[in-house]
Amino acid sequence: MSGVIGKPMPRHDAWAKARGDVVYADDFSLPGMLYGKVLRSRYPAARILSIDTKKAEALPGVHAVLTAKDVPNNETVTKFGQSRDVGSGFEGMYRVLADKKVRFMGEAVALVAAETERIAQEALELIEVDYEPLPGVFDPEEAARPGAYPVGESESNVIARYRIRRGDADEALRHADVVIEGTYRVPFVDHAYLEPESGVAWLDENGVINIRVSTQVIEHFRGVAAVLGVPHNKVRIIGTFAGGGFGGKEDITVETYLALLVRKTGRPCKMTWTREESILSHSKRHPYVMRYTTGAMADGKIVALKADLISDAGAYVYLSPWVLMYSAVNATGPYEVDNVDITAMTVLTNNTFTSANRGFGAIQPNFAYESQMDELARRLGIDPLEIRRINCIKKGSTMSTGWKIDRYVALPEVAERAREALGEPTSMPAPWKVGIGVAVGMMSYGRLMFLHDTSRSHVRVEMDGSVTVRCGVPDIGGGQSSSLCQIVAEELGVDMSNVNIYVSDTALTPLAGTTTATRQLYMSGNATLKAARELRGRLLSKAAEMLGVSSDRLDLKEGSVIVEGETRRLPLVKVIAACANEGQELFSEAQFNAPFCEVPDLSDIKGQIFPDFTFGAHAVEVAVDTETGMTRVLRIVSCYDVGRAINPLSAEGQLEGGAIYCMGYALMEEVVMDRGITRTPSLSEYLIPTSADAPDVTCIMLEYGDGLGPYGAKGLGEPSCNSIAPAITNAIYDAVGVRIKSLPATPEKVLRAMKGDL
């Protein structure tokens, strides 16, 4: 072993990015390239009576104007990389261009390809669409009532309902010493990655449509092929280094539009969305209304938890049923409760559609249950850490679904360590008051087990001892590909700089699955580890033969085979040459399979549906200006059991980034929708934290080594942003005695709550 695992090290791609050399999606151009643009609906709900494209088509420089009738299969099924059919409950309709009814403002109605972007824009303005505005429905609870405005054509507005029951919650609540009730609301949130959606597509000499695109899911090549009605092998997706994803590039963005325009014109085509277009038309994080009741005994033991969760799916299904499944299973949080009743529902409305966003349904109930826990502790006069000591799950505990946790649970240790590191409160002069808040969280890594998730990776040693890795992992900035290089360097005893990796190409790299669900280190890390170890075994057994020693005494280090307890070294290149000479394979391709399960009974979810959880906590100190309601987060401590930090710099990067990402969720971020109309379509209206807002995040990483990833690692990408929001609102309570139950906790809300006006 070369000992690179666990060492903080620069990523293999960092220098290229620091020099500005990386060719992102929009940075790429081809000769003869056209520019694509999308005509978007001005109404959230309307009937399309007619579309006249003649004037647009007649504009010089315009090569294509397409509407729904030009799309071979305008309605297909939403897939998210899974190769398994998981049924209609989890696979909604994917409609490429609006047809009949428009369901949300910003929905794509027509496509244009032209010689320049400006001509394409001008052509959009010449397309005449006759709309008949319809009333629409914008509140999920209203949309769920009988007789509500139908968002779709024939489908019900209610797209999924789940229930989880354990024991008898109502009976237990009757005997509880204290009952805490609360309704919690969280808003629409944008991913606000700095790189808007973009791609370039072209037709190659084999008749294959190539799409070079910023995406988290190259497996959308299948969906694009289904829309075009061509074989899967006639569409190739090449994922670029993405300028951020966070779940927003998990759904198809520009891919299908580009494919249609290329197919129509035969010319290469580029499409890049404006920021406004991006905010209007890509998915949002689901708003939820969450009604919670928690019952406990005087000693702090929780005896019952009831929760009713309602999420706004927006105008199309996309990932809403999956996100809701996460919410239902996460609704009790990391607490062992004997009597549970969870009901969950997701409903179509004429708002922008909602889908994946870092935290994926785990983060919304986290705000609710951690607010309840804090309130319960206060009511009982028990320390917030103590109430978690009493109730947190541990190895061997049983979750609400009856799943018995069989791996190490670093609770409440993460909370205790975070709180301890925060130290004593800062004192600030009036009108500021300072408070401290703590919250814990859990989130799965790896996909829902009934998706039967797999990943593949290919490792090849070259004759000179350098190594080539090919793995279809989309790199969205989390160090997804660099950590694979590190694993290979470790196993084959070569320097990181001697490992080169090719990623994210459906034609040339083995399919590794989606960069979603915090799964790449877990899944592709394990696939790469498996491939590298197989190759390592082959090389060591040849070396053993050459050296005349048993292979278990050998190790690979610094480009050589070393013998335990001896000084002699055999250069790796000599072993490679010997293997090549005998015709031994100098490569290995491996597949890693996650644990599988079947789709559960949705009216009574039972058992294990996630591979494992990552547990963490945030402790924060927040100052509140009692005159204005302004808040300032002074300090944040993030403590996680990371399993094993493959690259501590990258792991810290996730924890620090995750904390600030959802500090925005707690305090400032909201896509304001006013009866389906987005009122915050720019980064000067949709505010995300700047460097002036963000305090330093102190990271504490515990490494218990009991994760399912390579070397015992757990996933961090999404779990890292959990629990910061309730930690902040709990700190606001600690400072000024008001409990904010609706995010974001803006100065207006805090001030009104202090005045008893909320």
Next chain:
Amino acid sequence: MTEGYAIELTVNGRQVSAEVRADETLLEFLRTQLRIIDAKSGCGKGDCGTCTVLLDGLPVKSCIVLAASADGKDVKTLSGMQNEPLVKALQESFVTHGAVQCGFCTPGMILTAASYLNEHKNPSRDDIRRALSGNLCRCTGYKKIVDATQAVARRNE
């Protein structure tokens, strides 16, 4: 819109003569006419800072500067400053501190940091935070970016 303006300027040390539209932004000019891609387009409204370039030595958001107004001026993007010691020091510091994740904000961030450190010798952490606050980053939470910038500032002391 067809009326062009002839401009002459220096871009990354090279003399450039070009024709631009009246409403063509400096960013569009750099990216589409000159194919300089290290200045990125993140918002088109001056909100995010990914398009930061130096105009006569001062950082500007090139998406809200008209190309015609750069006539006779000196424009530098990150790719034209790779040999400047302060830029190199910042690049190395960003790399070793893990301040680079998706990388989309990085060129603009490094240019802003370089320009600030050129003028300010002993900035505090909060000074650096304020100086960089016009350049958004969604990945890192900023700590490592501030660490990396501060490390270079200290070296200059």
